[in-house]
Amino acid sequence: xxxxxxxxxxxxxxxxxxLDGSGxxxxxxxxxxxxxxxxxxxxxxxxxxxxLKGEVTVVSLGGDEVQSALRQAxxxxxxxxxxxxxxxxxxxxxxxxxxxxxxxxxxxxDIILGGFKAIDDGSVxxxxxxxxxxxxxxxxxxxxxxxxxxxxxxxxxxxxxSAVIEVSxxxxxxxQKGGIEPRYPSMKGIMQAKKKPMQKIGLAEIGLxxxxxxxxxxxxxxxxxAARAAGKTVPGEPAEAARELARLLRExxxxx
Amino acid sequence: MAKGIWVFAEQRDEEIKKVTYELLSxxxxxxxxxxxxxxxxxxxxxxxxxxxxxxxxxxxxxYVADVDALENYTTDAYTNVLAxxxxxxxPTAILLACSVAGRDxxxxxxxxxxxxxxxxxxDIAMEDGQLVFTRxxxxxxxxxxxxxxQARPVMATIRPNVLAADAPQAGRAAETVTxxxxxxxxxxxxxxxxxxxxxxPELTEADIIVSGGRGMKGPENFAILEELADVLGxxxxxxxxxxxxxxxxxxxxxGQTGKTVSPVLYIxxxxxxAIQHLAGMSSSKCIVAINKDPEANIFKxxxxxxxxxxxxxxxxxxxxxxxxxA
Numbered sequence: 001x002x003x004x005x006x007x008x009x010x011x012x013x014x015x016x017x018x019l020d021g022s023g024x025x026x027x028x029x030x031x032x033x034x035x036x037x038x039x040x041x042x043x044x045x046x047x048x049x050x051x052l053k054g055e056v057t058v059v060s061l062g063g064d065e066v067q068s069a070l071r072q073a074x075x076x077x078x079x080x081x082x083x084x085x086x087x088x089x090x091x092x093x094x095x096x097x098x099x100x101x102x103x104x105x106x107x108x109x110d111i112i113l114g115g116f117k118a119i120d121d122g123s124v125x126x127x128x129x130x131x132x133x134x135x136x137x138x139x140x141x142x143x144x145x146x147x148x149x150x151x152x153x154x155x156x157x158x159x160x161x162s163a164v165i166e167v168s169x170x171x172x173x174x175x176q177k178g179g180i181e182p183r184y185p186s187m188k189g190i191m192q193a194k195k196k197p198m199q200k201i202g203l204a205e206i207g208l209x210x211x212x213x214x215x216x217x218x219x220x221x222x223x224x225x226a227a228r229a230a231g232k233t234v235p236g237e238p239a240e241a242a243r244e245l246a247r248l249l250r251e252x253x254x255x256x
Numbered sequence: 257m258a259k260g261i262w263v264f265a266e267q268r269d270e271e272i273k274k275v276t277y278e279l280l281s282x283x284x285x286x287x288x289x290x291x292x293x294x295x296x297x298x299x300x301x302x303x304x305x306x307x308x309x310x311x312x313x314x315x316x317x318x319y320v321a322d323v324d325a326l327e328n329y330t331t332d333a334y335t336n337v338l339a340x341x342x343x344x345x346x347p348t349a350i351l352l353a354c355s356v357a358g359r360d361x362x363x364x365x366x367x368x369x370x371x372x373x374x375x376x377x378x379d380i381a382m383e384d385g386q387l388v389f390t391r392x393x394x395x396x397x398x399x400x401x402x403x404x405x406q407a408r409p410v411m412a413t414i415r416p417n418v419l420a421a422d423a424p425q426a427g428r429a430a431e432t433v434t435x436x437x438x439x440x441x442x443x444x445x446x447x448x449x450x451x452x453x454x455x456x457p458e459l460t461e462a463d464i465i466v467s468g469g470r471g472m473k474g475p476e477n478f479a480i481l482e483e484l485a486d487v488l489g490x491x492x493x494x495x496x497x498x499x500x501x502x503x504x505x506x507x508x509x510x511g512q513t514g515k516t517v518s519p520v521l522y523i524x525x526x527x528x529x530a531i532q533h534l535a536g537m538s539s540s541k542c543i544v545a546i547n548k549d550p551e552a553n554i555f556k557x558x559x560x561x562x563x564x565x566x567x568x569x570x571x572x573x574x575x576x577x578x579x580x581x582a
Contacts, residue, residue: 013512013532017397025398036513093363094372119512121393123375128331128363137443138331140360153447157507158329159356160268160458164448165330171443177513178506216372216407220388222400228538231559241562242572245544246580248560253542255464255521256488256580 001054001149003045004104005078006114006127008035009062009069013119019222034069037115039076039182040175045113046077047180048147054110055079059103061086061096067198074193075185081198084206092215093121097129099213102206105134109170111152116141116174131172138172139165143179155179260347261287262409264338265296265310265318266358272306274461275353277313277421279414282380283351284314284422289382292348293317296430299337301327304432311430314422318430325439328446329357335364336440342369347409349387351380354413355460366411372404373411376516378418378539387412395512395535416461417518418539452507459510462491464521467510467537469495471526471547471566475503480567481525484574487581493517493537495527511536525566529554546570 011017012031020026034042045056056078060066063085070081084103086095104112112134114127124140131138141157153166154173185193203209234241234248249256263279265272280296287294296315298307300322307318321337338361342350350365352358354376366373378399379390388403389412404410459465466485468478478492485492493515494508510517512532522540527533529545529552537543538557545558546566555561562569 011394015394015397016531017394019398025393092372094367094370097367119395122395122516123373124359125363125366125373125375128360129367132364132367138360138364139444140331141356157356158449161449161451163328163446163450166445166447167443176506216370217374217402217404220401220403222393222398224398225392225396225538228543228557228559231543231555231557231561233555233561233563238564238568239572241564242569242576245560245562245573246576249521249542249544250580253521253559255542256577 001048001052002108002110003048003054003056004107004109004112005038005041005045005056005058005073006100006112006130007038007042007058007060007069007073008115008118009033009060009066010035010118010120019224023222025222032065032068034072035115035118037117037119037175037177040177040180041113041115042073042076042078043180043182044145044173044175046183048111052147052149057082057107059084059100061099070198071193072185074196075189076183077189080196083198083200085200085202086213087203088210090215091213092217093123093125093129094216095213097126097133099203099206099208100126101130101133102208104130106206111147111169112136112172114172114174116176127172127174136170136172137167138174139167140174141176142173143176145173260293260295260345261290262295262297262342262347262350263315264350264352264358264361265298266353266355267298267300267303267306270303270306272309273353274421275355275414275416276310278416278419279351279353280310280313280315281422282414282419286349286380286382286387290348295319295347297321297338297341299326299334307430307432309424312424312426312428315430317433319433319435321435321437323439325442328449330442330444330446331360331364332442332444333439334361335368337435337437339365339368340437341435342409349410349412352413354415359413362411362413369409371407371409371411373413374402374404375413377412377414380412380414380419392516392539395516395532396539397535415516415518417463456485457489457491459491459493459508459515459517462517462519464488464490464523465493465510465517465519466490466523466525467493467495467527468498468525469527470497470501472498472503477567478504480570484523484570484577487574487577495533496530524554524558525570527554528552529557
């Protein structure tokens with residue numbers, strides 16, 4: 001079974017976000033991690049490999065800094081990594097999906113996995129777009145999946161509950177937290193990861209040019225949320241404070 | 257000539273979801289500014305009778321695709337119908353709810369139409385003749401204003417609860433257009449649907465959320481939050497600490513690695529206010545914090561705070577709310 005995991009490197013969840021001099025998101029000094037939901041995708045991929053034999057390839061987009069996240073996936077047990085440099089910072093989800101689909105389309109694959117969402121831009125669309133480009137079905141927000149040769153049966157979140165969906169392979173499945181726990185890389189895994197293949201390629205090598213991946217969406221400006229005004233502490237003994245809070249919520253905030 | 261602002265009218269169990277009215281109100285303003293019509297696209301089985309309501313909330317036209325294959329949401333069926341319809345009529349924009357189904361559908365349709373998609377938007381405005389969308393990034397730690405200058409339709413999913421729904425105009429009728437296009441080949445086969453049995457609203461749609469963190473000390477103690485939630489008609493949420501401790505399932509988690517919520521009232525009980533939690537709830541209209549630690553971060557974003565023992569205060573607050581709402 002050829003398993004491909006699409007992975008993104010993101011700012012750590014503890015990161016404070018600031019703007020730089022040109023009004024863009026400041027990347028200086030921010031620690032970078034594998035997108036937490038992608039860890040579930042890697043874990044799912046490794047479990048499929050352990051059951052059915054095969055190979056897990058992790059694919060990501062970006063510059064050299066992304067290698068650390070790819071190495072983490074290799075240390076968890078993935079077999080090889082491919083990093084595509086888009087050659088520009090001006091990208092959107094259309095760009096990313098077009099590049100990833102082209103890179104993956106040139107490989108053998110039975111199943112493509114990814115996190116259902118990246119915690120940075122939270123856009124929840126790249127994996128779905130990849131499926132559309134490759135002409136394979138997608139099942140999103142998957143918490144558990146039983147995969148066998150030729151098909152996958154996935155449990156996924158839906159509005160108001162969950163559903164069990166069957167698809168024929170190849171297919172794209174996006175992982176959600178809740179069903180499985182990602183493993184930590186072992187010391188041995190970390191050592192082995194250093195020797196595993198990491199292929200770095202550019203757009204030309206997968207047969208794309210800048211015009212084909214030009215973004216559809218343009219960011220106009222970034223801004224920080226307005227700081228919330230300092231609130232009030234409701235004083236008094238518990239009974240008194242509870243009564244006063246209820247009154248304030250009704251009469252002042254008018255939310256009850 | 258591209259024309260029309262479209263709203264994907266989300267319904268569940270033959271009821272239009274509130275967010276659809278929020279989208280129609282925002283879409284109405286955009287359509288008026290552009291001098292175009294506002295259309296709703298209603299899909300499902302046995303949903304035709306809901307078209308009237310969409311007219312009352314501002315739609316000029318309602319495309320109704322009412323076939324058996326659309327009874328339950330599947331990615332392929334809904335994508336095929338919406339994408340074919342959009343190819344035929346070339347709308348200027350398509351707005352969807354940022355629900356599980358809405359964002360799933362939006363991504364597929366956007367790629368099939370070769371256009372841009374902005375997700376989880378919290379505002380729509382007309383600037384220099386184009387639609388500009390505001391969306392949170394890093395779960396609300398920052399925001400970006402973005403547009404789709406050339407590709408059409410412009411597509412966006414909008415977060416529920418952040419845009420106001422205008423009052424319906426009784427008797428305002430929309431033209432109904434029956435969509436004959438089929439659902440096509442559906443590759444996702446539904447084996448089972450498990451509905452969450454809950455009388456409480458869903459977290460992302462709730463007007464009020466009562467949320468608990470590490471300070472709850474154990475899963476059994478969430479009962480007091482549930483009792484308060486029942487009085488208020490609220491949803492129950494949790495911080496990552498409470499979920500990671502195994503007290504509640506991940507579907508309850510509010511924060512950067514859980515759900516982002518924008519209720520009218522968010523009551524945080526025993527939640528310290530880690531940055532990743534604040535990111536998921538600080539767009540709430542009114543925040544109440546109950547925590548015994550006066551230095552807790554949550555007080556920095558709270559409109560009202562009570563420093564004290566939540567196990568004493570929450571039951572008292574429930575009684576006070578009962579009296580108020582009686």
